[in-house]
Amino acid sequence: MFAQDVLKNMISLNADDLIPAVFSSNSSEYNLNYRRAVSENNHLRFGLKYFLENDNQFTIGAKPGVDFKLKSSSGKWSFFYGIDLAFDYIDNYQSERKYIDSSFVPFFRIELLLGKHFSISTEPGLFFKFQKIKDYDGSPIDNSDEIFSSGIKNLGVINLNFSF
Numbered sequence: 704m705f706a707q708d709v710l711k712n713m714i715s716l717n718a719d720d721l722i723p724a725v726f727s728s729n730s731s732e733y734n735l736n737y738r739r740a741v742s743e744n745n746h747l748r749f750g751l752k753y754f755l756e757n758d759n760q761f762t763i764g765a766k767p768g769v770d771f772k773l774k775s776s777s778g779k780w781s782f783f784y785g786i787d788l789a790f791d792y793i794d795n796y797q798s799e800r801k802y803i804d805s806s807f808v809p810f811f812r813i814e815l816l817l818g819k820h821f822s823i824s825t826e827p828g829l830f831f832k833f834q835k836i837k838d839y840d841g842s843p844i845d846n847s848d849e850i851f852s853s854g855i856k857n858l859g860v861i862n863l864n865f866s867f
Contacts, residue, residue: 710866713738715824718861732860733766733789744772746783752791764791764804770812783812789830799840806832808856814864822864830856 715736733750740746750766770785789806810828817823831853838846 709740709743710819711740713864713866715862715864718823718863721863732857733764736766736862738770738864746770746785748785748787750787750789759796761794761796762791764789766790766808768808770810779816781812781814781816783814785810785812789832799838800846801837801839803835803837804832805834806830810857820866822866824862824864825857825860826862827858828856830854 736750748768752764754762766789768787770783773782787808791804793802814824834850836848
């Protein structure tokens with residue numbers, strides 16, 4: 704294993720949720736993330752997403768994953784690569800559609816240590832998403848569908864990290 708004085712747990716919050724005037728990110732990003740060191744260079748991760756807007760939309764999501772430290776990490780900077788799997792459920796009340804998303808997200812993590820218990824990070828990456836849409840509006844035309852999409856994820860999203 705690794706040294707006992709190493710902090711094994713980390714809670715990350717999307718900076719936009721704490722200081723929206725300074726940081727701006729997509730409201731569909733994961734707001735709360737937990738990271739647990741299983742060895743000096745490997746981490747298990749789990750993220751949660753929750754959003755409720757009365758009479759408009761309900762969203763809940765879970766994101767398990769792993770990351771691995773790159774050997775080139777030095778001083779206050781640390782670099783990681785990893786992969787997340789994301790599962791989201793969205794019920795849009797206005798359009799009367801339910802969305803079920805499954806994503807595969809390889810990423811690169813850049814972390815700046817500002818103290819023993821505090822750091823900031825960003826995790827740009829790619830996403831490959833399969834989305835199933837279920838139309839329940841009762842109209843004679845069924846707009847249910849299945850969509851595959853891909854693109855860049857978390858570009859410019861800043862996380863505030865608290866280690867313990």
